Amino acid sequence: MQTRLEAPATEPLSFEDTGVTVSGVARRFAAADRARGPVLALNDVSLSAHRGEVLGVLGPSGCGKSTLLELVAGLQEPDAGRVAVCGRASGAERLAACAYMPQRDLLLPWRDAIGNAALALECAGVRPRQARRRARPLFERFGLADFERSMPGELSGGMRQRVAFLRTLLAGRPALLLDEPFASLDSLTRAAMQEWLAGALATEPRTVLFVTHDVEEALFLADRVAVMSPRPGRVVAEIPVPLQRPRPRRETVTDPTFIELKEQALRALEC
Amino acid sequence: MLRRYGPPALLLLAAAAAWQGVASLPSVDDLTLASPSEVVQALREDWSLLLDNAGVTLVEVLLGLAIALVGGVAGAVTMHLVRPLREAAYPLLVASQAIPIVVLAPLFVLAFDYGIGPKVAIVGLICFFPITVNVLDGLRSVEPSLLKLMRSLGASPLAILRKVELPASLPSFFSGLRVAASISVIGAVFGEWAGADDGLGRLVLLGNNQLQTPRVYAGVVILALMAVGLFALATLAERVALPWRRTEGAR
Numbered sequence: 069m070q071t072r073l074e075a076p077a078t079e080p081l082s083f084e085d086t087g088v089t090v091s092g093v094a095r096r097f098a099a100a101d102r103a104r105g106p107v108l109a110l111n112d113v114s115l116s117a118h119r120g121e122v123l124g125v126l127g128p129s130g131c132g133k134s135t136l137l138e139l140v141a142g143l144q145e146p147d148a149g150r151v152a153v154c155g156r157a158s159g160a161e162r163l164a165a166c167a168y169m170p171q172r173d174l175l176l177p178w179r180d181a182i183g184n185a186a187l188a189l190e191c192a193g194v195r196p197r198q199a200r201r202r203a204r205p206l207f208e209r210f211g212l213a214d215f216e217r218s219m220p221g222e223l224s225g226g227m228r229q230r231v232a233f234l235r236t237l238l239a240g241r242p243a244l245l246l247d248e249p250f251a252s253l254d255s256l257t258r259a260a261m262q263e264w265l266a267g268a269l270a271t272e273p274r275t276v277l278f279v280t281h282d283v284e285e286a287l288f289l290a291d292r293v294a295v296m297s298p299r300p301g302r303v304v305a306e307i308p309v310p311l312q313r314p315r316p317r318r319e320t321v322t323d324p325t326f327i328e329l330k331e332q333a334l335r336a337l338e339c
Numbered sequence: 340m341l342r343r344y345g346p347p348a349l350l351l352l353a354a355a356a357a358w359q360g361v362a363s364l365p366s367v368d369d370l371t372l373a374s375p376s377e378v379v380q381a382l383r384e385d386w387s388l389l390l391d392n393a394g395v396t397l398v399e400v401l402l403g404l405a406i407a408l409v410g411g412v413a414g415a416v417t418m419h420l421v422r423p424l425r426e427a428a429y430p431l432l433v434a435s436q437a438i439p440i441v442v443l444a445p446l447f448v449l450a451f452d453y454g455i456g457p458k459v460a461i462v463g464l465i466c467f468f469p470i471t472v473n474v475l476d477g478l479r480s481v482e483p484s485l486l487k488l489m490r491s492l493g494a495s496p497l498a499i500l501r502k503v504e505l506p507a508s509l510p511s512f513f514s515g516l517r518v519a520a521s522i523s524v525i526g527a528v529f530g531e532w533a534g535a536d537d538g539l540g541r542l543v544l545l546g547n548n549q550l551q552t553p554r555v556y557a558g559v560v561i562l563a564l565m566a567v568g569l570f571a572l573a574t575l576a577e578r579v580a581l582p583w584r585r586t587e588g589a590r
């Protein structure tokens with residue numbers, strides 16, 4: 069029984085347990101150039117992440133990863149298929165159930181770090197003062213205690229990304245949708261941030277859809293990785309990662325299982 | 340300080356010296372070109388007259404600017420929120436800039452009488468455009484992905500306006516304000532030329548008719564100083580209001 073619970077990919081999930089389900093979703097965009105037909109960004113995409121699971125979405129550039137996240141977030145509607153978060157399918161309900169972290173940090177340059185994180189609470193109707201007070205403990209817990217009053221212009225890329233992530237956490241939604249959160253960072257900062265995120269998710273478990281085009285990043289952070297094909301994006305492989313989270317980096321990346329999974333993911337990306 | 344104000348000051352001095360040289364040529368009539376020294380003398384002799392009239396003009400300019408500021412910001416926000424209105428009004432707003440203010444001024448004086456009204460209206464009219472257009476551009480400059488983020492955080496359109504769009508539009512608002520401040524003085528002068536009892540513009544026109552060339556130049560110098568002063572005030576206000584722009588620039 070226990071093992072069945074830990075291998076949820078094959079489990080038919082009831083809506084209460086299900087974090088995010090995407091089934092048979094297609095999305096097309098009108099081409100900027102009228103002469104050509106519409107662009108099919110996603111075609112028959114199905115995937116799911118159960119409650120508390122971190123699902124990595126891996127795919128080449130332009131395969132529709134951001135589009136997929138925006139669909140789940142309720143910022144777009146699919147042309148075909150169905151998207152549900154916590155069993156709710158309407159756009160407004162998905163908006164209310166997801167916290168979306170876009171590809172760039174998008175901090176407001178006129179607010180200090182804590183003010184930026186507190187924005188999530190302010191949008192939920194909390195008064196600014198109180199919102200700052202509620203954001204403060206998170207700053208201490210996630211290694212930002214001395215940077216509360218710094219302006220975004222004074223923060224490093226990694227710090228900015230942390231603040232953006234805290235803002236996402238403070239939205240207090242059951243599902244987190246992270247769009248290449250570390251793509252803009254150098255590789256050292258990036259490795260540090262991956263560990264930081266793994267730690268943060270261990271203390272604040274959420275259902276996470278995590279988009280990346282970095283194979284190692286996906287395998288390091290996720291419980292399961294969905295590999296997408298080039299446009300029109302489809303899920304071509306699902307790779308469960310049977311390693312305990314959070315994972316110690318050095319042991320993990322040299323682990324034979326990890327290396328085998330990496331091979332598998334790279335092969336899936338090639339076809 | 341020296342690096343910033345040194346070069347323009349030097350250029351100004353050089354220009355004044357050249358001006359003085361040309362004006363003292365025997366072939367140059369004193370009535371067409373007053374020399375800088377004559378202008379300084381006129382400034383000294385007519386100081387209280389100039390100052391009184393400058394005060395009148397300054398009030399016209401400030402009132403007109405204030406009206407343009409309130410109207411421009413309100414107009415821009417309304418056009419931003421009501422898209423059909425923006426699509427209808429924006430081209431007309433641009434077209435309105437083709438109307439020469441010189442032609443409008445006498446009509447305004449006819450409509451509003453001789454007092455301060457038409458001057459304020461003209462200043463307001465010419466300052467309205469740069470403020471409205473800049474604020475509108477600023478409001479629309481917010482990145483689509485930031486708007487998506489705000490929507491996903493559950494922000495209402497009004498909250499997005501207050502927390503993101505308005506603060507984001509402040510830099511371009513101040514650009515608009517600087518342009519408005521520097522052209523506002525011209526508006527007041529046109530207004531006074533169309534009919535007025537006092538004001539620097541009228542004094543300059545009168546001086547011209549009465550061949551008091553040095554006084555005309557003195558008036559022009561004060562008008563220019565007024566415009567520069569307003570421009571500097573707008574710049575200072577921007578620095579005080581937007582301290583975060585400096586840390587941003589440092590990146």
Ligand SMILES: Nc1ncnc2c1ncn2[C@@H]1O[C@H](COP(=O)(O)OP(=O)(O)OP(=O)(O)O)[C@@H](O)[C@H]1O
Pocket residue numbers: 097098099107109127128129130131132133134135136281299
């Ligand atoms: N609003 C839109 N209008 C038209 N085409 C769009 C729109 N959004 C996305 N597309 C197209 O859909 C495809 C997928 O875009 P998307 O941004 O989702 O890709 P991605 O996998 O996130 O890429 P990247 O890794 O570069 O971020 C692209 O070809 C893109 O041009």
Ligand SMILES: [Mg+2]
Pocket residue numbers: 133134135171247
């Ligand atoms: Mg993307």
